[in-house]
Amino acid sequence: MKKTRRRDRDLPGPPSPWDEITPGLWMGGHYWTDPAGELRPVVVADEFDLVVSLFTRTGHGPGPRAEHVVGEIPDAALTADQLHTVQRPGRLFRILSGPAPPGTAPRGVVGAPQYVQYKGAPPPCDARHRTTRARPTRSERDGLARTAGLALDSGLTTLVRCHSGYNRSGLVVAQCLVDRGLTPAEAITRVRRGRSPWALNNEVFTAYLTAGLDTAALLVGLDP
Numbered sequence: 001m002k003k004t005r006r007r008d009r010d011l012p013g014p015p016s017p018w019d020e021i022t023p024g025l026w027m028g029g030h031y032w033t034d035p036a037g038e039l040r041p042v043v044v045a046d047e048f049d050l051v052v053s054l055f056t057r058t059g060h061g062p063g064p065r066a067e068h069v070v071g072e073i074p075d076a077a078l079t080a081d082q083l084h085t086v087q088r089p090g091r092l093f094r095i096l097s098g099p100a101p102p103g104t105a106p107r108g109v110v111g112a113p114q115y116v117q118y119k120g121a122p123p124p125c126d127a128r129h130r131t132t133r134a135r136p137t138r139s140e141r142d143g144l145a146r147t148a149g150l151a152l153d154s155g156l157t158t159l160v161r162c163h164s165g166y167n168r169s170g171l172v173v174a175q176c177l178v179d180r181g182l183t184p185a186e187a188i189t190r191v192r193r194g195r196s197p198w199a200l201n202n203e204v205f206t207a208y209l210t211a212g213l214d215t216a217a218l219l220v221g222l223d224p
Contacts, residue, residue: 029165
């Protein structure tokens with residue numbers, strides 16, 4: 001698994017596993033801090049129709065009924081390809097984990113066995129999973145923010161999560177809000193008000209949002 005840098009490790013932990021930023025769109029992390037100040041894991045079951053993960057750890061869900069889209073990026077300066085992961089298509093692969101148990105068929109866009117999407121090379125196959133190149137679907141032609149937006153348009157509840165639910169998830173959620181008509185400043189304010197004043201504390205990410213992710217990717221690509 002690719003390691004990603006966590007800028008939020010010295011900040012106060014989020015006081016909730018996840019928070020609703022706009023109707024149907026939630027933002028959260030893999031850990032939260034309880035009222036006693038103890039760090040607790042967040043395990044997602046079937047509370048959401050779609051879960052978008054910018055950071056992953058085994059044992060944190062989601063459950064078998066949720067669609068799970070994965071696009072790991074660091075909480076640091078991003079490459080042009082990583083910015084495109086947020087907003088535009090990449091090479092995506094599907095892990096088929098077999099049919100869902102009876103009565104628990106996935107409720108998401110594809111209506112097929114649960115799948116995980118990866119940008120870049122597919123993960124190694126093992127006895128439990130077989131990896132095939134995914135057939136193009138609407139969600140697979142769009143980046144993570146637009147995939148979340150399509151899910152909302154379809155009436156699906158969506159969780160975007162990273163380590164603490166501050167920066168990486170904030171970038172995707174804010175871009176989704178921009179795609180839906182908010183200005184970057186309004187989107188950043190909405191994320192901080194809904195999740196935490198510490199959300200989007202990564203000034204590089206807020207600069208990307210202010211410039212526009214397509215423009216930021218172009219400028220990053222030109223940087224020697």
